[in-house]
Amino acid sequence: ILNVEQSPQSLHVQEGDSTNFTCSFPSSNFYALHWYRWETAKSPEALFVMTLNGDEKKKGRISATLNTKEGYSYLYIKGSQPEDSATYLCAFIQGAGGTSYGKLTFGQGTILTVHP
Amino acid sequence: NAGVTQTPKFRVLKTGQSMTLLCAQDMNHEYMYWYRQDPGMGLRLIHYSVGEGTTAKGEVPDGYNVSRLKKQNFLLGLESAAPSQTSVYFCASSYFRNPEAFFGQGTRLTVV
Numbered sequence: 757i758l759n760v761e762q763s764p765q766s767l768h769v770q771e772g773d774s775t776n777f778t779c780s781f782p783s784s785n786f787y788a789l790h791w792y793r794w795e796t797a798k799s800p801e802a803l804f805v806m807t808l809n810g811d812e813k814k815k816g817r818i819s820a821t822l823n824t825k826e827g828y829s830y831l832y833i834k835g836s837q838p839e840d841s842a843t844y845l846c847a848f849i850q851g852a853g854g855t856s857y858g859k860l861t862f863g864q865g866t867i868l869t870v871h872p
Numbered sequence: 873n874a875g876v877t878q879t880p881k882f883r884v885l886k887t888g889q890s891m892t893l894l895c896a897q898d899m900n901h902e903y904m905y906w907y908r909q910d911p912g913m914g915l916r917l918i919h920y921s922v923g924e925g926t927t928a929k930g931e932v933p934d935g936y937n938v939s940r941l942k943k944q945n946f947l948l949g950l951e952s953a954a955p956s957q958t959s960v961y962f963c964a965s966s967y968f969r970n971p972e973a974f975f976g977q978g979t980r981l982t983v984v
Contacts, residue, residue, distance in 0.1 A: 765912075788971055799962065799975035800915070845914060849971055856971055858903050858922035859930070860964070864914035 758782060760848045762863035769836050770871050776832045777866040779846030783827035787851030791820055791831050794843040794865070803831075803844075836870040843867050874898050878963050878976035885953040885983045893948040893979050895963030902968040904946035905930075906938060908959040909978075915962060921946055922968075953983045 761780045769775050781789060788807045792800040804813040809824040817834045833840055843865040850857045879894045895904065902923050907915040907930075917930030919938040927938045935957060937949045946965075950957060960980050964973040 762914075790972065792973075799977055800973075801975075802972040805970065805972045847973070856903075856968065858971075859917065859920055859928070860903075860905055860966070860971065860973055861917060861931070862907070862915040864912070 758848060758850070758859075758861045760846065760861050760863040762844075762846055762866050764866060765864070766867040766869070768869045768871065771836060771838060773836050773870075774832065774834045775836055775868065776830050777844055777868075779829045779831070779848075779863055781827050781829075781846070781848040782850070783825060785850040785852055785857075786824040786827075787849045787856045789822055789824075789829050790847040790849075790860075791829070792845040792847065792862075794845055796842075800845060833868070836868070838870045838872050841868055841870045876963055876965055876974050876976040878961075878979050880979060881977065882980050883982070885950075885981065887953060887955060887983060889953050890949070890951050891953065891981075892950075893961055893963075893981075895946045895948070895965075895976055897944055897946075897965040897974070899965065899967075899974065900943070901965035901974075902943075903966045903971065904940065905964045905966075905973065906936070906946065906948045907962045907964065908932065909962060910959050918948065918961075953981075955983045957981065958983045 791803040794800040806822040811822040921940040963976040
């Protein structure tokens, strides 16, 4: 069983605060690391797919970094808004020789609540 | 543009009954997945498939079987339902080279 860990488990912040979450994963046979946003009563939707060590991705106020050698990724939200309230999931795929093994394993998620 | 469609959306089963959940995708994706979502546990992988005719076990496969006879469909079967299988089940699919997963809307299953 692959160990994909996320911290913290939950987070409450005030509107306007900046925040960040951590995802740790095995550093061997890395293929890709994903971040998903999951709103209540909806299905998860991809934020970022990261494949290279040192990758930095940005979408509006949300950004992510990747360190495959030490096995972690950070997700940052700048100036949190109530509409950012959701569960944020990371997911990990191993592979070799440029080929994915296909098994997409999720962390348990970080529940973010942004208070007005 | 349907994406990933799960059938049914809701179901109540009695202990010992069997049922099949259907996942259909129209994006020609190679990879397909079945997850279960339980409070505080995120998404746990039940079974997955990397292509037509192939399946593999995930983290929590016991009590479930799957089949992928056609590339666009991935079936999840419960042969003898147990209350511990009460959960929300999500299907997902992705391309071989760009593994961003697209999810269905979920199936809420209650076993009484």
